[in-house]
Amino acid sequence: MTISAILSLGQTSLELGLIEALTVLALFLSYSMLNVCDLSTDGCFTLGAAVGAVVAVAGHPYLSLPAAMLAGVVSGFVTALLQTRMGINSLLAGIIVNTALFSINIAVMGGASLVNLNRADTVFSILNKLTKGTVWHDYYKLLIAGAAVVLVIVFLRFFLQTKLGLSIRATGDNPDMVRSSSINPAFTTMVGLCISNSFTALSGCLLAQYNKMANIDIGSGIVTIALASLLMGGVFLGRGGIVKRAIGAVLGSVLFQLVYAIALRFNMPTFMLKAVSAVIIIFAIGGPYMKKQLPLLVRRMNAMKGGRNHG
Amino acid sequence: MAEHPILSLKGVCKTFNPGTVNAKQVFDGLDLEVNKGEFITIIGANGAGKSTLFNAICGSFYVDKGRIELDGRDITYIPDHQRSRTIGRLFQDPMRGSAPGMTIEENMALAAGRGGWLSSVSRADKEEFKQRLMLLDMGLEKRMKQPVGLLSGGQRQALTLLMATFNPPKLLLLDEHTAALDPGTAEKVLNITRQVVEENNLTCMMITHNMQSALELGTRTLMMHNGHIILDVRGEERARMTVEDLLERFRENAGRALDNDRMLLNT
Numbered sequence: 001m002t003i004s005a006i007l008s009l010g011q012t013s014l015e016l017g018l019i020e021a022l023t024v025l026a027l028f029l030s031y032s033m034l035n036v037c038d039l040s041t042d043g044c045f046t047l048g049a050a051v052g053a054v055v056a057v058a059g060h061p062y063l064s065l066p067a068a069m070l071a072g073v074v075s076g077f078v079t080a081l082l083q084t085r086m087g088i089n090s091l092l093a094g095i096i097v098n099t100a101l102f103s104i105n106i107a108v109m110g111g112a113s114l115v116n117l118n119r120a121d122t123v124f125s126i127l128n129k130l131t132k133g134t135v136w137h138d139y140y141k142l143l144i145a146g147a148a149v150v151l152v153i154v155f156l157r158f159f160l161q162t163k164l165g166l167s168i169r170a171t172g173d174n175p176d177m178v179r180s181s182s183i184n185p186a187f188t189t190m191v192g193l194c195i196s197n198s199f200t201a202l203s204g205c206l207l208a209q210y211n212k213m214a215n216i217d218i219g220s221g222i223v224t225i226a227l228a229s230l231l232m233g234g235v236f237l238g239r240g241g242i243v244k245r246a247i248g249a250v251l252g253s254v255l256f257q258l259v260y261a262i263a264l265r266f267n268m269p270t271f272m273l274k275a276v277s278a279v280i281i282i283f284a285i286g287g288p289y290m291k292k293q294l295p296l297l298v299r300r301m302n303a304m305k306g307g308r309n310h311g
Numbered sequence: 312m313a314e315h316p317i318l319s320l321k322g323v324c325k326t327f328n329p330g331t332v333n334a335k336q337v338f339d340g341l342d343l344e345v346n347k348g349e350f351i352t353i354i355g356a357n358g359a360g361k362s363t364l365f366n367a368i369c370g371s372f373y374v375d376k377g378r379i380e381l382d383g384r385d386i387t388y389i390p391d392h393q394r395s396r397t398i399g400r401l402f403q404d405p406m407r408g409s410a411p412g413m414t415i416e417e418n419m420a421l422a423a424g425r426g427g428w429l430s431s432v433s434r435a436d437k438e439e440f441k442q443r444l445m446l447l448d449m450g451l452e453k454r455m456k457q458p459v460g461l462l463s464g465g466q467r468q469a470l471t472l473l474m475a476t477f478n479p480p481k482l483l484l485l486d487e488h489t490a491a492l493d494p495g496t497a498e499k500v501l502n503i504t505r506q507v508v509e510e511n512n513l514t515c516m517m518i519t520h521n522m523q524s525a526l527e528l529g530t531r532t533l534m535m536h537n538g539h540i541i542l543d544v545r546g547e548e549r550a551r552m553t554v555e556d557l558l559e560r561f562r563e564n565a566g567r568a569l570d571n572d573r574m575l576l577n578t
Contacts, residue, residue: 164428166413166421173410180408180475181421182396 011142013261017254018145019210022203023226024233024253025152028246030196031230033160034189035172036083039094041200041226043101044075045219048201049208050108053115056209061121065205072201075101076193084186105216113216115208122209141210148206152199153246159195160242168192221274228277229253231284256280315383317514318345318482323367323377337363338538340377345482349545350508350529351516354557360538361518365484370394382481399475401468401488408471411460415451415470416440418459422474443473447503465496469503476507483508485517501528522554532557536565 023045030038052068060067075097082093109115127140136143159165170178171188178185204222208214233252237244260273268276323341328334337360345351355361367374370391379387386394401408409418419440420432437455444452447469451462459467468488476483485504489497505528508515519525525532532549534542534557541564544552 158431161431162429163420163424163426163431166417169413169417170410170421173412174407176407177410177418177421179392180395180400181424182392183421183424184390184392 009261009265010258011139013257014254015141015145015210016207017257018142018149018250019203019206020222020226020229020257021145021149021250021253022152022199022206023222024229024249025149025156025246026196026199026203027223027226027230028249029156029168029192029199031227032234032245033169033172034192034196036090036189036193037094037227038076038079038193038196039091039223040075040079040097040101040197041094041223042219042221043098043105044072044197044200045204045207045222046105046214046216047071047075047101047108047219048204049214049218050105050115050204051201052205053117053120053208053214054108054110056117056122057115057120059121061123061126061209064209065123065202068201068205069198072197072199073194075201076195076197077190079197080186080190080193084189102216109214109216115214117209117212117214122212123206124209145206145210148202149250152202153243153250156246157243164188164191221277224274224281225256225277226253228280228284229256231281232256235284316344316380317347317349317382318368319343319378319380320367321378321380323379324375325363325367325372326375329375336538338367338374338377341538341540343533343540345514345516347514348512349514349531351531351533352525352529353516353518353533353535354520354522354525355535359535361535362486363538364535365400365486365516365518368394368482368484369398369400397481398484399480399482400484401471401475401486403487403490405464405468405471405488405491408474409459409467412458414456414458415444415462416455418470419443419474419477422477424478443477444470446506447473463496465492465500468492468500472500472503472507476511476513479511479513481514483513483515485515487518487520490520522557526552526554526557534561534564536561541565 023041027038027041030036048068048071051071052064055064055067079093079097082088082096083090088096106113123144124141127144128137131137131140131143160169167178167181167183167188168191170181170183171185171192175185178188204214204219208218211218229252230249231252232255233248233250234245236251237248239245256277260276263272263276264270320341320343323338324336325338326334326336341364343364353361353364366372368379370386370389370393373388377387378385381394381397410421413421416432416437420436423436423440425432425436441452441455444455449466449469451466451470454461459470462470468491472488488504489500492500501524504517507513515529517529519528526549530549531545532542532552533540542557542560
């Protein structure tokens with residue numbers, strides 16, 4: 001493997017990692033801050049891809065990004081409505097919306113399960129043309145993905161320090177306290193999910209334009225991958241300020257893509273990606289628990305041995 | 312007392328799980344009037360309905376019948392988070408009143424609730440938070456950037472008290488807020504409570520299991536039993552009362568001896 005091959009592998013991982021980092025940041029808001037595991041993430045990611053692709057095909061590459069984000073806001077709003085106003089369990093609300101989105105996504109794509117963007121102008125193809133002949137040309141994909149991630153982190157940095165942002169964080173931390181601060185936790189949950197889903201949809205929209213196509217299962221399993229990235233990032237930069245933790249989340253996402261790319265180089269079949277992400281998430285969440293249980297297990301086994309000796 | 316009462320409950324009824332085998336009638340036409348500036352202590356055996364009374368006032372549930380008025384305004388059907396604008400409440404559990412993953416400063420910013428949704432804490436606000444924390448004399452003003460989860464139970468309860476009274480509420484409800492603390496800390500928090508209530512001239516209701524402090528603290532004492540107020544003393548009569556008198560009155564009114572170990576041990 002040549003140096004340039006390694007570099008290109010690294011760059012592709014970085015690009016994909018940054019695009020998917022937007023979903024990781026969405027979960028950073030909903031899972032880490034709001035303490036809601038938003039299972040509509042898969043469907044919302046695909047929704048962003050579908051809406052973005054359809055708008056781009058219609059000839060509005062710039063409009064495709066806000067359109068996808070708006071679709072994400074609507075999806076998040078419905079998920080939040082189910083759990084705060086209709087008493088549906090938050091996990092179930094996510095699954096229901098996710099299921100409904102499957103039909104909606106196909107409807108958005110005009111009854112097809114695939115939209116081809118090869119001939120359409122996208123934000124990537126536009127920047128590709130713009131940077132032609134400059135030093136930036138090799139990095140135009142990186143520029144778009146990086147800019148989106150930086151914008152989202154800057155937004156989170158300021159937003160989470162506002163009164164609304166603090167209320168959203170407190171809702172996940174101690175809803176009783178939010179209520180006693182005269183804030184309706186139903187409202188903060190709603191705002192939080194609308195924002196996080198807009199990031200997820202943006203992530204899907206960018207990935208579709210990056211891949212030059214949107215298909216119905218572009219988002220399947222993304223919630224597990226993003227959660228695994230989020231938890232991996234938390235291992236490195238889990239404590240401290242918002243920016244530090246958000247950068248940790250992005251780092252986790254890039255690292256995940258890198259590990260995945262390396263595994264592919266070593267001939268891991270593509271279809272194993274989801275199993276690998278599942279294993280990572282099991283260890284990331286279950287690991288600390290098992291580590292805590294281990295000394296007890298050892299002690300119990302020793303006691304049992306001792307008991308037998310005495311008996 | 313020409314003024315209207317700050318809080319009034321009229322004919323409040325509440326049954327939990329109605330129509331099931333677990334149906335439990337807690338209140339059956341409860342009446343209570345609280346005047347401005349009063350400091351009421353509430354005692355009663357477990358299950359007497361003391362905390363449930365607070366829950367009704369705060370809107371943790373809606374009452375089945377009756378009417379609750381706060382400062383002349385009917386709040387019977389106002390949701391809990393809106394009532395909390397004018398009602399402050401502390402629980403026995405010191406962990407309930409603050410967000411552990413957020414810093415002291417962020418917790419106080421939420422309690423202060425200043426500005427619009429998108430405004431953030433100003434330098435002047437931060438300075439004011441520090442000044443207020445100094446009143447506690449616990450060194451918390453030097454730990455503004457630390458998460459609240461690192462504080463001890465007593466420190467958290469004192470902080471919660473400060474947060475609940477940051478914008479002086481019309482009514483402060485204290486639900487055994489020192490019961491989970493060690494005796495030394497409990498006394499400190501109680502002293503801070505007294506100070507805060509006096510300084511802001513707050514109307515306050517406090518549930519306690521300590522009969523001695525029920526008589527010493529405040530201006531009026533209520534005793535509850537099975538969802539009824541069986542004793543309501545204030546002024547001269549209260550000043551002369553001893554713990555023995557209280558126990559005697561309980562026997563008379565409830566028709567049985569007070570069988571709460573925790574309460575007797577505290578006498």
